[in-house]
Amino acid sequence: MALNFLSPAEIKAISFVDSTKSNLLPKLQEFSVQFRIRISHLQLGQEEPGRKTWDGPKPISIVGSTGSIGTQTLDIVVENPDKFKVVALAAGSNVTLLADQVISLKLQENELYCGLIVRTFKPQLVAAVRNESLVDELKKALADVEEKPEIIPGEQGVVEVARHPDAVSVVTGIVGCAGLKPTVAAIEAGKDICLANKETLTAGVLLFSLLLTNITDWPVEKLKEVKVADALKHPNWNMGKKITVDSATLFSKGLEVIEAPYLFGAEYDNIDIVIHPDSTVLAQMGRPDMRLPILYTMSWPERVYCSEITWPRLDLCKLGSLTFKAPDNVKYPSVNLCYAAGRAGGTMTGVLSAANEKAVEMFVEEKISYLDIFKVVELTSDKHQAELVASPSLEEIIHYDLWAREYAASLQQSVF
The missing domain is CATH 3.40.50.720 (NAD(P)-binding Rossmann-like Domain)
Structure with missing residues (x-):
């Protein structure tokens, strides 16, 4: 799909849609949402009257x-x-x-x-x-x-x-x-x-189109060979170990799927994950x-x-092209796990997040394999179904967060 940029005088808004392959547009139209790039002067937000309470910085x-x-x-x-x-x-x-x-x-x-x-x-x-x-x-x-x-x-x-x-x-x-x-x-x-912090919103969301990165080009059969160093090689930027591994497993995007209905009012059936290896930011x-x-x-x-000097602007001419593709659910079991947890709701989302965090920790410490991350999360989530709390308090969220970590850790000895 070619992107044609008009002169500033001609341009109003540019929408990017591949109508021949994507099922995203009808879903977005159902939800009355449009993704577009606007080229305009920088706009300032409106300060709430009487809101500013400080002087200086x-x-x-x-x-x-x-x-x-x-x-x-x-x-x-x-x-x-x-x-x-x-x-x-x-x-x-x-x-x-x-x-x-x-x-x-x-x-x-x-x-x-x-x-x-x-x-x-x-x-x-x-x-x-x-x-x-x-x-x-x-x-x-x-x-x-x-x-x-x-x-x-x-x-x-x-x-x-x-x-x-x-x-x-x-x-x-x-x-x-x-x-x-x-x-x-x-x-x-x-x-x-x-x-x-995705985990805070994922776990505590009842109290108050998505993008990706690195091991994406590995074939499914090779994922069992993934080492810690491989998962920590993010192609575009340096992050902490937890979020870098989450980017590799696609749990980072799955957690964003769980957040989206609460932030934007979307239904899970109207949310698609799109893999975008170039890692530019949609809209911004x-x-x-x-x-x-x-x-x-x-x-x-x-x-x-x-x-x-510190943050050079994105040069679209140098970038050349942007790539989007649907994730492989076999390669990324995290996607279906996160959708299932989101639909289950209640304490399930926090349990999934905590189990993933513990699984990543065990993987980084070389106690389990890369593919075991998905198994730990799935087994912990399955175990929690009988105790799921639909409308948890803060104390219950924290209780099941700790439970999920302990149960996930126990799987290292009993299963793997």
Whole structure:
């Protein structure tokens, strides 16, 4: 399918549809939705009357500051010091490496740890999660920092970061259901949520066209040979291990299918997954880099221009072509598993997400094979059917999240 670009004076809207092969158009027409590219002047969102409550740069909290999303968020803050400031952050278990970072003040490639963040951005509050015993080590590493932040350990610290009284927006980038409680806390505190965590919405959606990547060209019969290093080779960008493996198994897209009915009101029968190896972004055309969508959410309701140096714009002429194809359900059992979980609803979506997270962890640790990821998720989901809760509370969601992880882990010994 050729794309013909008209001059700005001629263009209104361009729709991309292959009417000979795709069954997507009639489904979208049924749902009164059109996908199109508009070429127009940059538009600013409308500020709600009386909504702005801060002076100067917008105050933000970051939950998951040492991960992929957190470090890219801090890139944006560095690039736009007049627009954003960090008031609180929560990090995971990188405190040992953090101490080395603070002492040497050396920024390693693709890593930005909490100590350097504290020195550079001077947040008021820092939370160290997962391993509370490392808090003393963190305090020692920050001993010579003049403006010391308050340090709150553990899960409670993460919640306090999420609902920090000065924060207007909260970026939540913690992987897995660990992001659920701080996200709920931020919502209850009236914060704008910049959510970069599929699992939080998948598990807790009752409380409050899709794209892809890497092992896609491997034949089905070769998938049993997939090693950890193969699954972690993302063709377009660097992400954390969990989301990179999810991109390979297509669970990342399956979780988005589960989200879509709650976000857009679509029926599952009206949602198709389309594999798009070029990894440009539908409608918001751009390079495969999370900093653009992070900037967009952080700056809402305004639209802030990206730096051409840091984030070069997508050049369609250099790109040449875009490719779309339907996923192979044999190669990607994740697709049908996610549709089934979404239709079952209730606690099933959170159980599927937790089982997948545990399965990916076991795969990365080389305890199970690549294809075993799908088996773990399917067996855990099947086991949960008898106990499914249709309208779960937050406590029930967390309970079955923990149950799913334990059951998935037990399968390593009993099945594989």
